[in-house]
Amino acid sequence: MKNVIYLIIIGILTYSCSGGGDDSDTQAENKAPTKVSTLTYPTNNLLCITNVLDFQWEAASDPDGDPVSYVLEISQDNGFTAIDESFTVSNTNKTVTLDKGIAYYWRVKATDSKNLSSDYSSVYQFYTEGEGSLNHLPFAPELLSPELNTTISSGTVNLNWKANDVDDDSLTYDVFFGTENPPVNKEGDNQGENNLTVNINASTDYYWKVIVKDSNGGQTIGQVWSFSTQ
Numbered sequence: 001m002k003n004v005i006y007l008i009i010i011g012i013l014t015y016s017c018s019g020g021g022d023d024s025d026t027q028a029e030n031k032a033p034t035k036v037s038t039l040t041y042p043t044n045n046l047l048c049i050t051n052v053l054d055f056q057w058e059a060a061s062d063p064d065g066d067p068v069s070y071v072l073e074i075s076q077d078n079g080f081t082a083i084d085e086s087f088t089v090s091n092t093n094k095t096v097t098l099d100k101g102i103a104y105y106w107r108v109k110a111t112d113s114k115n116l117s118s119d120y121s122s123v124y125q126f127y128t129e130g131e132g133s134l135n136h137l138p139f140a141p142e143l144l145s146p147e148l149n150t151t152i153s154s155g156t157v158n159l160n161w162k163a164n165d166v167d168d169d170s171l172t173y174d175v176f177f178g179t180e181n182p183p184v185n186k187e188g189d190n191q192g193e194n195n196l197t198v199n200i201n202a203s204t205d206y207y208w209k210v211i212v213k214d215s216n217g218g219q220t221i222g223q224v225w226s227f228s229t230q
Contacts, residue, residue, distance in 0.1 A: 031063040033110035036070070036121040042106075045139070046126040047166045051100045053128075056093045060110035060118060067113045074098070078105045078123060078140045079223045101130020103139055103220075127166045134216075138165040141173075141194075141210040141222040154202040154229045160195045161210050161222070169214035177208040182224050204229050 038058040042048060055072055062068050072094050074085040084104070087094050088111075098104060105125050110118040125139045144160035146152055163171055175188030175196050188196045190213075200206060207226045213219040 028064075030066070030112075030114050030116060032116040033060045033062045033066075033068050033112050033118045035118045036060050036108045036110055039106070039108065039121055039124045042124065042126040044124040044126070045164050045166060047136070048126055048128050051128040052095065052097045053126075054093055054095045055106065057108050057121065059092050062110075062112050064112070068110050069112075071109050071111060071117075072096075072106065073108070073120075074104055074106045076102060076104060077223070078125065078142065080105070080107070080123075081223075098128050100128050101136075103127050103137060105140075125164070135169075135214070135218055136166045137218040138163055138169070138171060138212045138214050138220045140220050141212050143225050146227045148225055149227065151228045151230055152200075154200050154204075156197055157200050157227075158195055158197045159208055162194055163210075163212040163220075165214050167214070167216070169216055169218075171215075172213050174211040174213070175208065176211075177206065179204060179206060181207045181226070183207045183209060200229050202229050 036057050040056040040058065042053055042055070060068055069088055069090050070092065072087045072089065073080060073083050074096065075083050085096055103125065105123050107120045107123045109120045127136050141161045141163040144162055146157060159175065159177070165171055172190045172192055173188060173194060174186060174190065176183040176185060177187040177198055178185040187198055205226065205228050207224050209224045210222045211219055212222065
């Protein structure tokens with residue numbers, strides 16, 4: 001009987017010393033790397049003198065000290081619905097040969113050795129120089145507000161965007177807006193301002209896009225943006 005009591009006491013003491021199920025010994029949750037904060041080259045809105053480019057960006061860090069690699073994505077679409085080039089590299093630069101005379105967009109994300117990824121960096125745009133090119137198309141318009149797929153109050157909304165042209169041509173805009181996807185109703189025609197106020201109803205999904213045109217006859221059609229009303 002004494003031996004049984006002795007074993008019970010030893011078991012209780014052992015359980016107590018081991019923490020009694022305390023998860024303090026469990027591994028801390030792994031954290032993703034930080035976002036790449038700076039794209040170094042090619043710079044935003046750059047007109048390149050070559051189509052062979054050495055992409056460069058600032059390094060990310062990992063809170064757990066894990067090795068970090070980078071995914072470089074290059075697209076002719078600023079929404080990255082189609083990726084022209086994608087590379088995974090262990091350093092912060094990559095030389096890429098691209099087509100000539102094309103507007104490209106690029107971004108980078110960091111990934112650690114446990115396959116956790118950061119958010120993407122900012123998106124930069126550039127033009128590769130073409131042979132004998134006299135005019136470059138404007139870059140695709142960029143959404144400012146309302147935010148993509150957001151929900152806002154009914155009444156009126158101010159549509160805002162921005163656009164750039166590597167030749168510094170003056171720009172005008174056609175704005176299509178409505179409840180159809182893609183929108184077919186032209187609310188703004190050859191306007192110089194990069195914003196437009198429209199009326200909106202409650203409990204409705206809206207779609208809009210912008211066509212940006214330069215003073216030399218070039219034009220670029222933007223992607224379709226959307227928002228909903230309460």
